Amino acid sequence: QVQLVESGGGLVQAGGSLRLSCAASGHTFSSYALAWFRQAPAKEREFVATISENGGTTRYADSVTGRFTISRDNAKNTVYLQMSSLKPEDTAVYYCAAGRYGLHNRPVGYDYWGQGTQVTVSS
Numbered sequence: 001q002v003q004l005v006e007s008g009g010g011l012v013q014a015g016g017s018l019r020l021s022c023a024a025s026g027h028t029f030s031s032y033a034l035a036w037f038r039q040a041p042a043k044e045r046e047f048v049a050t051i052s053e054n055g056g057t058t059r060y061a062d063s064v065t066g067r068f069t070i071s072r073d074n075a076k077n078t079v080y081l082q083m084s085s086l087k088p089e090d091t092a093v094y095y096c097a098a099g100r101y102g103l104h105n106r107p108v109g110y111d112y113w114g115q116g117t118q119v120t121v122s123s
Contacts, residue, residue, distance in 0.1 A: 009117030
């Protein structure tokens with residue numbers, strides 16, 4: 001069982017930056033691939049980024065490539081999402097997720113989810 005708690009969301013102007021954090025409980029954090037998804041009102045949850053168990057492999061959605069960076073610190077049981085050059089269309093609730101079965105860009109690939117943190121980008 002893994003419990004995930006996101007933090008770091010907020011209101012930011014377009015062009016600004018935010019860093020999201022997701023702290024995990026449990027002794028097997030390094031055994032999980034981790035990901036960030038987001039969901040805007042009336043839209044489906046969409047993939048943002050994922051990172052492998054040792055942090056050596058990352059993948060990004062085309063919409064955030066070059067602007068967002070996912071990283072993890074296994075000693076701190078934490079995954080991060082550094083977001084830069086934010087746009088109003090990045091506004092959403094951001095969720096972190098953990099899974100044991102490799103890197104996926106669909107929610108079904110992950111077993112555990114946090115409660116989400118709101119990111120709002122004003123124009």
